[in-house]
Amino acid sequence: MEVKDAVEIRRSVRSYRDEKVPRTIIKDIMESVRMAPSASNRQDWKFVIVDEETVKDQLYKAANEQSFVREAPVVIAGVATEPEEMMSCGVKAGTVDLSIALDHLTLRAAEEGLGTCWIGAFDQDKTREILEIPEDHKVISLMPLGYPKYDLTREDKKRKKLEKIISYNNF
Numbered sequence: 001m002e003v004k005d006a007v008e009i010r011r012s013v014r015s016y017r018d019e020k021v022p023r024t025i026i027k028d029i030m031e032s033v034r035m036a037p038s039a040s041n042r043q044d045w046k047f048v049i050v051d052e053e054t055v056k057d058q059l060y061k062a063a064n065e066q067s068f069v070r071e072a073p074v075v076i077a078g079v080a081t082e083p084e085e086m087m088s089c090g091v092k093a094g095t096v097d098l099s100i101a102l103d104h105l106t107l108r109a110a111e112e113g114l115g116t117c118w119i120g121a122f123d124q125d126k127t128r129e130i131l132e133i134p135e136d137h138k139v140i141s142l143m144p145l146g147y148p149k150y151d152l153t154r155e156d157k158k159r160k161k162l163e164k165i166i167s168y169n170n171f
Ligand SMILES: Cc1cc2nc3c(=O)[nH]c(=O)nc-3n(C[C@H](O)[C@H](O)[C@H](O)COP(=O)(O)O)c2cc1C
Pocket: 010, 011, 012, 013, 014, 066, 117, 118, 119, 120, 121, 122, 141, 157
């Protein structure tokens, strides 16, 4: 599959089949995550892969009880281990780095016929506690992963028109 196709079929999946994702596939996807770029190539990140029902259930509660968080066979927490590290441009490197890495995850998952969904609505402290993540680290996103109940298709996505979001040479 070409990158363009993966971008087109990836969408937020909020309904998952009751089917395990083989660890070999998860590992393969995580290899693509590992290859993501990061500021100064620091790779200040860790990915906690959750496939135990009891832990997923706790994450579901910490994530506003969004039902698909426990429905998905796997939930991956993307953790910035140096979340306060600032780039000279005034942007926190960890947030950018984790976002790139997790986007690799979403696209590779799509290529494997798997669904994902970014989860930003979760309680940071509770999530850290559940996953035993040190207090000075930050969970950037939770990411359910699993086989979608409905096939990924190329339906139109609601997006702003290109002319509205790009300009050449000045703002
Ligand atoms: C940083 C971020 C946080 C998000 N948090 C949630 C969330 O907590 N729950 C949810 O259902 N969707 C969440 N989404 C999914 C967005 O609603 C979705 O990406 C957007 O509506 C575009 O739809 P698409 O992903 O199907 O293309 C989040 C997306 C991003 C990028």
